[in-house]
Amino acid sequence: MPRKAKAVLCRSHNKPVTVEEINVDPPKRGEVSVRLAACGVCHSDLSAITGTIALPLPLVLGHEGAGVVEELGEGVTELAKGDRVIFSFIYMCGKCRFCVSGRPVLCLEQGRALTTPLEGSPRVHDAKGAPLNIFSGCGAMAEYATVSAENLIQVDAKIPAECAALVGCGVTTGVGAVFNTAKVEPGSSVAVFGCGGVGLSVIQGARIAGAERIIAIDTLEAKLAMAKRFGATDVLLAGEDPVKALKKLTGGGPDYAFECVGSGELAAAAYRAIRRGGLAVVVGVAKPSDATSIRTMTLPFEEKTLTGSYFGSCVPRVDFPRMLALYLKGELKLEELITRRYRIDEAPQAFADLEAGRNARGVILF
Ligand SMILES: [Zn+2]
Ligand SMILES: [Zn+2]
Known part of the structure; x- marks a missing residue:
């Protein structure tokens, strides 16, 4: 059965985002459902709203997400229910010349998982049943998300979700x-x-x-x-x-x-x-x-x-843990980057603040 979840949507360019109840399908083979705990409000989300980054609408925003694994699809063995994870907005096929040479941000398959899970059909629908696209294989500005297991990186449970989330984009970049x-x-x-x-x-x-x-x-x-x-x-x-x-x-x-x-x-x-x-x-x-x-x-x-x-020329499975190790050592400041925390209903305000340059980082907490 699909789960009901509140989500932040872009329905038309240069208009305020809407907060709506959506339906999130359970995971299929190779996929995982995540209960979101935090999602950073990133400039790339704003670029999708303005159309600078051309993604099809309607779009569930959000890619700087952190949460807890809720349900595993068939064949997913590297994660377990209850694991803490960060979203990675790049898809890594693991086979192309860029992936095998340690440059997955340049993966040739990158485009494939941009707006839907890899398998191709949308996992989220609006209240009327119309399919929704998701930002960069994530759609993390929602209470729940179903994504490819490749897009999730497990993290230490003692790291606050709001800090872990930032490593998924801005900090690593x-x-x-x-x-x-x-x-x-x-x-x-x-x-x-x-x-x-x-x-x-x-x-x-x-x-x-x-x-x-x-x-x-x-x-x-x-x-x-x-x-x-x-x-x-x-x-x-x-x-x-x-x-x-x-x-x-x-x-x-x-x-x-x-x-x-x-x-x-x-x-x-x-x-x-x-x-x-x-x-x-x-x-x-x-x-x-x-x-x-x-x-x-x-x-x-x-x-x-x-x-x-692009994305700090990172290898997410190597660099995310590296960033968090620096955070735990007290060298990388993450809490200090968060200027303001928002409830999901305050998402329009979060984007207005981002556009006005009021925040280093705004974070939506679920
Ligand atoms: Zn690749
Ligand atoms: Zn970003």
């Missing part, structure tokens, strides 16, 4: 960009453009990696104050020429720069700012039409690198 994509070295200098949940995670990743200088750049004073609490050694209010300021602060440019906003202009600024031989990493997701322009000649003459990082 930021810290992973530092550890896995850039491989930031101790004693280096790092610039971070944009201090939302991901930018703050880049900042704390750089602190843990032993960066000597961490320079945060944002348009909001409040975010710069937060950046300092997460490990920024210097802050710059955006507006003036940040490239000039960064070159001056670091005596020629930082070793690394991270763009965490999703702007071609800022990606170019990050590239211009880095020293010769430096590395600029684009983490933010820009609009499809956005483009970046750099002086081509600087590529050979200055041996600079401009690259991207």
Whole structure:
């Protein structure tokens, strides 16, 4: 029998989300039903609402989820009822050249599990029985979700769900960009453009990696104050020429720069700012039409690198436990990222706060 659950839906672009009662089917072969405990409100959810990330509607939002295993489908042996799990929004086939070479975020099958469970038919329906799509194989902004077992990573039961949830997207995206994509070295200098949940995670990743200088750049004073609490050694209010300021602060440019906003202009600024031989990493997701322009000649003459990082170039089964180990050691701040907690009925407010830049992270608690 399907279970009734409250869920946060996007029914039309650029309209407030709705909170509705939906029906969640029990798990089929290879699937698991999870009772959600917490779900982060991520900028990618907002991008689905605005249409920047083109996912079919109506859509059950949410991918930064944590909860408890409620029911197992046939053939699922790696999890048990009562296990605590985090959702992973990337699907890993485990067989393609990217999966076998340790880069599952680039899995060739990625698109297949984007809006429905892998097997293909929707597991959730609205009150009238119409099928619903789910965000990136998750649909975690709901009291219950039925997803592929591959999308779930087991975690230590003593970790609070609201903290575990954040590791499922924003934290891993930021810290992973530092550890896995850039491989930031101790004693280096790092610039971070944009201090939302991901930018703050880049900042704390750089602190843990032993960066000597961490320079945060944002348009909001409040975010710069937060950046300092997460490990920024210097802050710059955006507006003036940040490239000039960064070159001056670091005596020629930082070793690394991270763009965490999703702007071609800022990606170019990050590239211009880095020293010769430096590395600029684009983490933010820009609009499809956005483009970046750099002086081509600087590529050979200055041996600079401009690259991207998707989901922290992570391997969820390796990196999620690694992030949580750093949290348990007191090095990775997770509670501190949570600006505000919401009930599911307050989801429209949660998105309004995210859009206004009021939160490092908002979390819906179930
Ligand atoms: Zn694959
Ligand atoms: Zn996300």
